[in-house]
Amino acid sequence: MKFNNVTPDSYIVEKKMPTSQNGPKKEAKVVVLQSVGYPFLCNLVESPKIEIVNKELFELYAREQWEGYEVCEGSFLFDQKLLPDYAFKIIKAHPNNSKITENTSIFLMENEENEEIKKIETNVKMDDVIGQERAKTKCKIIMKYLQEPEKFKEWAPRNVLFYGQPGTGKTMLAKSLSNELKVPLFLIKATRLIGEHVGDGARQIHELFEAASQSSPSVIFIDEMDAIGLDRKYQSLRGDVSEVVNALLTEMDGIDQNYGVVTIGATNNPHLLDFAIRSRFEEEIEFEIPNKDQRQSMLENYIKTMPVEMKVDVKRLANVSKGMSGRDIKERLLKTALHKAISEDTDSVTWDHVEYALNLYKNEKNEPKHMFA
Numbered sequence: 001m002k003f004n005n006v007t008p009d010s011y012i013v014e015k016k017m018p019t020s021q022n023g024p025k026k027e028a029k030v031v032v033l034q035s036v037g038y039p040f041l042c043n044l045v046e047s048p049k050i051e052i053v054n055k056e057l058f059e060l061y062a063r064e065q066w067e068g069y070e071v072c073e074g075s076f077l078f079d080q081k082l083l084p085d086y087a088f089k090i091i092k093a094h095p096n097n098s099k100i101t102e103n104t105s106i107f108l109m110e111n112e113e114n115e116e117i118k119k120i121e122t123n124v125k126m127d128d129v130i131g132q133e134r135a136k137t138k139c140k141i142i143m144k145y146l147q148e149p150e151k152f153k154e155w156a157p158r159n160v161l162f163y164g165q166p167g168t169g170k171t172m173l174a175k176s177l178s179n180e181l182k183v184p185l186f187l188i189k190a191t192r193l194i195g196e197h198v199g200d201g202a203r204q205i206h207e208l209f210e211a212a213s214q215s216s217p218s219v220i221f222i223d224e225m226d227a228i229g230l231d232r233k234y235q236s237l238r239g240d241v242s243e244v245v246n247a248l249l250t251e252m253d254g255i256d257q258n259y260g261v262v263t264i265g266a267t268n269n270p271h272l273l274d275f276a277i278r279s280r281f282e283e284e285i286e287f288e289i290p291n292k293d294q295r296q297s298m299l300e301n302y303i304k305t306m307p308v309e310m311k312v313d314v315k316r317l318a319n320v321s322k323g324m325s326g327r328d329i330k331e332r333l334l335k336t337a338l339h340k341a342i343s344e345d346t347d348s349v350t351w352d353h354v355e356y357a358l359n360l361y362k363n364e365k366n367e368p369k370h371m372f373a
Contacts, residue, residue, distance in 0.1 A: 028104045030214040031071055032092035033062075035108065038085060052108050055207075062106040072097045094184060094215040105214050107207070124176045129169050130301075130326070131294040135162060135285045139177045142262050146181055146217040149260040159252050159263045159280050161225070163270040164287030167327025170266040174221040184218040186211065190227035194244070201228065202247035209251040209261070216260030225265035229277040245274050252280040295321050295329060302330050308341055309348040310334075320358060332361045 178185030296318035336357035
């Protein structure tokens with residue numbers, strides 16, 4: 001197998017052959033590829049647009065030429081047949097450092113999905129999420145299930161809905177769950193699962209759950225759930241609503257058993273969800289705006305990492321930030337104040353900078369007046 005030329009020589013010697021005596025014994029269950037292109041530009045060769053017309057044929061084609069090859073995330077596979085030397089990056093290999101066999105499922109991600117469908121790697125831990133105790137309790141149950149799925153059987157946690165205002169920690173908690181368990185996390189914005197043509201959305205939903213099942217134990221986190229679980233009374237707004245909802249219902253019902261897979265949906269607008277979709281969630285957990293003590297804890301944690309000293313009373317800051325989400329506190333309050341201080345070439349963030357950030361935040365929150373005068 002070929003690798004990019006920035007790989008150390010010792011690594012190339014060890015990995016360049018399809019198989020080796022000291023190679024991994026594990027069988028790759030699933031490999032997710034991203035088309036990259038040729039190693040260099042040439043006026044005589046135009047980089048083609050790769051589109052999979054038949055998924056089964058692509059898997060047969062890929063397995064036939066790469067069977068026995070060792071795969072690790074971040075490395076490359078090169079086509080040797082139809083497009084010689086065309087590179088595919090290995091976005092995900094489960095398990096990592098394994099070997100492609102005749103049973104390996106191989107997926108090619110469409111370019112528009114590359115940023116969304118991937119294994120998330122993060123250092124976030126559950127203790128880093130301040131507040132949201134009910135959600136953290138549910139995550140502990142999910143952790144126990146994914147550690148021993150055979151123990152739960154029909155009593156397994158399967159589908160959970162996180163809802164609440166933006167920036168309250170829904171995505172952060174899902175990342176911490178995956179990180180602590182060391183299991184694959186399929187973190188996807190639902191808008192990426194809606195295709196350009198009727199049928200695309202349903203197909204992508206089925207492929208998502210199939211990939212998660214192949215990688216089990218795993219977690220699927222679908223953000224902006226209302227984009228694909230939209231109430232079917234809005235069918236006239238988007239023609240494929242019913243089709244997408246039915247595909248999602250099929251997967252959430254577990255007609256095809258997704259053993260060892262937990263689905264977490266997140267939305268800011270639970271009232272927009274189709275009733276049938278909402279009924280499939282065993283529990284709906286609200287993510288609340290932090291209270292004063294929680295805001296103070298967040299502020300203390302954030303201030304520790306700031307590159308400029310903050311000469312502001314944290315308790316006072318916790319009082320004036322009432323109603324802000326965790327994201328607002330970091331991005332709209334602290335970051336704006338910090339950037340203001342840096343722009344003035346000062347060596348610390350003062351209350352004047354905080355007031356500047358607060359005024360900007362309040363002005364943006366208020367509706368414009370006399371808009372139609």
